[in-house]
Amino acid sequence: MFDAADGTAFTHEQGARARKLFAAVVLAALDDAIADDKKYGNGPEQIARWARSRDGREVLSCAGIDPNERVVSGLMEFVGKGVRTSVALSREESERRHAAAAAEAEAA
DSSP: OOOHHHHHHHHHHHHHHHHHHHHHHHHHHHHHHHHHHHHTSOHHHHHHHHHHSHHHHHHHHHTTOOOSHHHHHHHHHHHHHTOOHHHHTSHHHHHHHHHHHHHHHHHO
16 A cells, blocks of 8 residues: 555655644734734733743644744734734735835935
């Protein structure tokens, strides 16, 4: 049936799917924190508390993200900007950011 190469490929594929699933959980946590920030004003603190919790560290690790303080501060900064993850990951937003960075570079 399956030889060793097929088994290894299947295992790798399963792992990649699991990482994507956990990455989606991280994105959902970011969106929840952004919503909390808009509603209650405590989004960065919420994401930091989650990322430092045992469950948060486990989810970040399973998503392939090292759960260290640098990551926590990056998550807090992202939530503080208030841009939803779906918008931040879109092509239009990326192009807008690159255009703004190019305009800043020309102005300097």
